[in-house]
Amino acid sequence: xxxxxxxxxxxxxxxxxxxxxxxxxxxxxxxxxxxxxxxxxxxxxxxxxxxxxxxxxxxxxxxxxxxxxxxxxxxxxxxxxxxxxxxxxxxxxxxxxxxxxxxxxxxxxxxxxxxxxxxxxxxxxxxxxxxxxxxxxxxxxxxxxxxxxxxxxxxxxxxxxxxxxxxxxxxxxxxxxxxxxxxxxxxxxxxxxxxxxxxxxxxxxxxxxxxxxxxxxxxxxxxxxxxxxxxxxxxxxxxxxxxxxxxxxxxxxxxxxxxxxx
Numbered sequence: 294x295x296x297x298x299x300x301x302x303x304x305x306x307x308x309x310x311x312x313x314x315x316x317x318x319x320x321x322x323x324x325x326x327x328x329x330x331x332x333x334x335x336x337x338x339x340x341x342x343x344x345x346x347x348x349x350x351x352x353x354x355x356x357x358x359x360x361x362x363x364x365x366x367x368x369x370x371x372x373x374x375x376x377x378x379x380x381x382x383x384x385x386x387x388x389x390x391x392x393x394x395x396x397x398x399x400x401x402x403x404x405x406x407x408x409x410x411x412x413x414x415x416x417x418x419x420x421x422x423x424x425x426x427x428x429x430x431x432x433x434x435x436x437x438x439x440x441x442x443x444x445x446x447x448x449x450x451x452x453x454x455x456x457x458x459x460x461x462x463x464x465x466x467x468x469x470x471x472x473x474x475x476x477x478x479x480x481x482x483x484x485x486x487x488x489x490x491x492x493x494x495x496x497x498x499x500x501x502x503x504x505x506x507x508x509x510x511x512x513x514x515x516x517x518x519x520x521x522x523x524x525x526x527x528x529x530x531x532x533x534x535x536x537x538x539x540x541x542x543x544x545x546x547x548x549x550x551x552x553x554x555x
Contacts, residue, residue, distance in 0.1 A: 305373050308345040310363040318342055324362045325355070334358070335531065350374050350524050384512040388502055393511050396496045397489045398423045404491035409437040409526030412487035413548075414508075416446040425452070428459055433467055436460075439529045440476040440536070441485035443545040453542045462537040475533025476545070483532065488522055495519035 304312065311321055318338035325334040336355065343349040351359065351374065356367050363370065387396045394417060401408060401423045408427065415421060428436055436456075444450045453474060460472040477483050488497040495514040501507040514522070536542060 305345055305347060306365075307351075307359070307370050307373075310365060310370065311341075311345070321359075321362070325358055328358050328361065344374070347374055350521050352524075352528050384514055384518075387496065387511045387513055388509065390507070390509045393496070393498070393509055394420060396511065396513055400489050400491050400494050400496050401427050403493045404434055405431065406433075406492045407435045407437070407523050409439070409490045409523050410488075411439045411441070411526055411529065412485065413440045413442050413449065414445045414487070415449045415452070418448045421448060421452040425455055425459060428456075428472075433471065435469065435471050435473070437473040437526050437530050438475075439526060439533055440474075441483070442476070442479055443548055445548040447547050450542065450545065450547050453536070453545075454539065457537075457539060457542070462535075473530050474536040475530045476536055477529065477533045481532070483529070486529075488526075490514075490519045490522040490526065492516065492520060492523065495522045497522075 311318075314320075316324075318341045321341045322334070322336050322338055325336045326332055328334070334355075340349070344351045344355075351371060356371055359370060360367055387393050397420055401420070404427060408424070410424070424436070428434060438453070438456070444453070456472060456474065462470065462472045462474065464471070477485075488495055490496075493516050495518060496511050497514065498508065498511040500510065502510045536545075
């Protein structure tokens with residue numbers, strides 16, 4: 294099969310390693326499948342191309358596999374994926390409930406291609422309604438919601454129920470799945486994390502700078518970092534248990550019923 298030249302730029306180390314073996318993208322996928330439990334890694338040729346072009350970051354697990362395949366170190370193969378992160382604009386500190394709320398809603402409203410939200414503690418109904426409104430206005434917007442344990446508040450449970458009223462997780466009428474809801478169970482060894490990210494920007498809550506109980510501080514990140522967080526969210530979803538039916542949502546027990554939080 295003739296190899297298609299996906300990009301005219303200087304090949305990255307990951308691409309050079311493949312071309313040195315005269316492999317196609319499909320050959321790399323085959324090699325990864327051979328090393329995956331059950332013989333299926335979930336990797337596609339387009340994913341490999343995205344890694345080689347630096348459009349997406351390669352996860353730690355896949356980096357280890359590729360290092361084994363090419364018999365090269367991660368420092369050599371993947372430095373190009375990480376080297377620009379420290380050169381981007383500094384994060385912007387957001388302090389105060391109104392400011393944090395506005396930053397998160399702006400991230401949601403600015404999403405055009407993909408929106409990823411992580412965490413199980415949302416309790417600001419206006420923020421969750423903004424998400425639903427964005428999904429209604431933009432049918433092609435792909436939404437990932439990854440929970441870490443069951444929802445802590447009823448408003449988040451209600452949001453999950455409304456999501457299923459808005460979209461069918463199994464629908465592929467736009468050629469892709471546009472609603473992804475999953476839960477990372479306790480005991481999987483994956484600590485809970487929180488952020489809201491689109492392809493344009495991201496907001497990552499941090500411990501409050503004002504009081505123990507407040508949820509009012511965060512940092513805003515630009516497009517480059519936000520794209521990395523989108524990859525982070527997709528990988529977390531891939532490791533989660535799917536929540537795609539009313540019954541599956543109903544089986545979740547609200548941790549603190551009757552309380553609210555954003």
